Amino acid sequence: MKPVKVGIVGLGTVGGGAFNLLKENAAEISRRTGRYIQVSHVGIRRDSGKYDLHGVKVSQDIFAVVNDPEVDIVVEVIGGTTTARELVLTAIANGKHVVTANKALLAEFGNEIFAAAEAKGVYVAFEAAVAGGVPIIKVLREGLAANRIEWLAGIINGTGNYILTEMRDKGRDFADVLKEAQALGYAEADPTFDVEGIDAAHKLTILASIAFGIPLQFAKVYTEGITRLTREDVSYAEELGYRIKNLGIARRTPEGIELRVHPTLISADRLIANVHGVKNAVLVQSNAVGPTLYYGAGAGAGPTGSAVVADIVDVVRSLSSDNNSYVPHLAFQPNELADTPILPVEAIRTAYYLRLQANDKPGVLADVTRILSENGISIEAILQKPAHEAGTVPVIILTKPVIEREMNRAIGSLEALTDIVAPVVRIRLEALDA
Ligand code: NDP
Numbered sequence: 443m444k445p446v447k448v449g450i451v452g453l454g455t456v457g458g459g460a461f462n463l464l465k466e467n468a469a470e471i472s473r474r475t476g477r478y479i480q481v482s483h484v485g486i487r488r489d490s491g492k493y494d495l496h497g498v499k500v501s502q503d504i505f506a507v508v509n510d511p512e513v514d515i516v517v518e519v520i521g522g523t524t525t526a527r528e529l530v531l532t533a534i535a536n537g538k539h540v541v542t543a544n545k546a547l548l549a550e551f552g553n554e555i556f557a558a559a560e561a562k563g564v565y566v567a568f569e570a571a572v573a574g575g576v577p578i579i580k581v582l583r584e585g586l587a588a589n590r591i592e593w594l595a596g597i598i599n600g601t602g603n604y605i606l607t608e609m610r611d612k613g614r615d616f617a618d619v620l621k622e623a624q625a626l627g628y629a630e631a632d633p634t635f636d637v638e639g640i641d642a643a644h645k646l647t648i649l650a651s652i653a654f655g656i657p658l659q660f661a662k663v664y665t666e667g668i669t670r671l672t673r674e675d676v677s678y679a680e681e682l683g684y685r686i687k688n689l690g691i692a693r694r695t696p697e698g699i700e701l702r703v704h705p706t707l708i709s710a711d712r713l714i715a716n717v718h719g720v721k722n723a724v725l726v727q728s729n730a731v732g733p734t735l736y737y738g739a740g741a742g743a744g745p746t747g748s749a750v751v752a753d754i755v756d757v758v759r760s761l762s763s764d765n766n767s768y769v770p771h772l773a774f775q776p777n778e779l780a781d782t783p784i785l786p787v788e789a790i791r792t793a794y795y796l797r798l799q800a801n802d803k804p805g806v807l808a809d810v811t812r813i814l815s816e817n818g819i820s821i822e823a824i825l826q827k828p829a830h831e832a833g834t835v836p837v838i839i840l841t842k843p844v845i846e847r848e849m850n851r852a853i854g855s856l857e858a859l860t861d862i863v864a865p866v867v868r869i870r871l872e873a874l875d876a
């Protein structure tokens with residue numbers, strides 16, 4: 443059989459990882475597909491000299507790759523949403539299958555891209571876009587297809603988790619660890635995407651769509667990053683038996699779907715609380731199988747190259763079969779996507795960690811507990827630390843779950859007390875039980 447010809451656009455961390463794997467594991471991959479996969483064309487604006495491009499057509503004009511009649515599958519790994527969108531839509535219009543790692547592109551323009559691909563009868567595969575080397579897209583779309591998925595919660599940004607782990611374990615500075623993550627090829631071109639939760643929100647958008655069968659709705663994800671977390675909150679949380687992780691959470695409720703990314707306290711004895719470094723993990727609660735957890739490297743050349751090549755293998759297998767059938771892009775039939783509302787953050791229900799800086803005098807705690815009680819908020823635990831600033835003490839409170847709107851009201855009243863001398867710090871807390 444003729445080899446399948448692949449064009450790779452962008453030879454950075456992911457493109458280079460996929461290029462190397464297709465070469466190193468060529469024999470093993472051909473045994474799986476029954477076809478030889480040949481990288482026939484690469485689009486790069488400058489040659490880093492890191493790859494042996496002997497026998498491969500090289501174009502500085504990246505559109506030459508998607509317009510090359512020889513190319514069967516285009517791998518888009520340049521990132522961004524402008525040129526990448528044009529490139530992917532051109533590839534589709536030219537009847538080519540596409541493999542991409544670009545979660546920003548799919549979260550923001552995926553509805554348009556998948557519609558174009560379906561109209562043209564080609565496939566857009568994106569395993570590398572979420573959780574790097576962890577095959578979570580395949581799991582949600584295929585492995586759990588018998589289930590109604592109730593919620594999922596994931597550590598889905600390796601850079602952010604790497605930073606949190608190094609800061610907690612080694613007391614290192616935020617900026618210093620971020621630089622290291624960039625050098626290791628984990629971080630996005632714009633690292634604020636990693637540390638402000640935007641990258642995780644892109645990935646959560648994709649996960650929620652394929653878990654619940656809803657269109658991609660990135661603009662409706664509530665997003666908070668890790669830049670405002672302090673070392674003292676990390677250590678008070680530890681003292682109470684919790685770890686802080688930046689979680690992406692998607693949950694069905696009777697009122698609608700919660701979609702949120704924010705720092706979250708998780709009980710230290712949960713497996714997901716012990717996911718460290720650049721590792722990612724996604725916990726999925728489904729009605730038949732119950733909870734399942736998927737874990738592995740979330741970024742870097744090897745893991746993402748692995749996911750890109752797995753997608754290429756899927757497309758090649760389908761090309762070689764008689765009926766060319768594909769799993770639907772968003773797991774559900776395109777005409778079966780539901781218009782379930784996405785809840786605003788004020789309507790979510792969660793427990794909270796609160797830290798108040800209070801004047802050290804009688805009656806303050808009584809005022810605080812009265813306000814919480816007036817707003818229907820039950821206290822789970824309370825911790826008062828010795829005074830560390832002249833005359834004031836930190837008071838840490840864990841609450842039972844409450845609607846965020848009610849918590850906002852309570853925090854407003856707490857901050858209006860003259861004995862509460864600083865804005866209240868609030869971090870959401872999740873039990874992550876069934
Ligand atoms: P890199 O920056 O390492 O690589 C991108 C490559 O594309 C670079 O070689 C860059 O060239 C080239 N490029 C960018 N824009 C253009 C353009 N307009 N024309 C020609 N070449 C261009 O990025 P990554 O490999 O890390 O990321 C690629 C994609 O994969 C992104 O969408 C990212 O979000 C996603 N991703 C990344 C992961 C990771 O671990 N790094 C994991 C999962 C997904 P130059 O060197 O000249 O700038």
Ligand code: HSE
Pocket residue numbers: 571572573574598599600601602628629630636641740741742
């Ligand atoms: N910047 C991303 C991360 C790359 O750190 O998780 C993997 O998607």
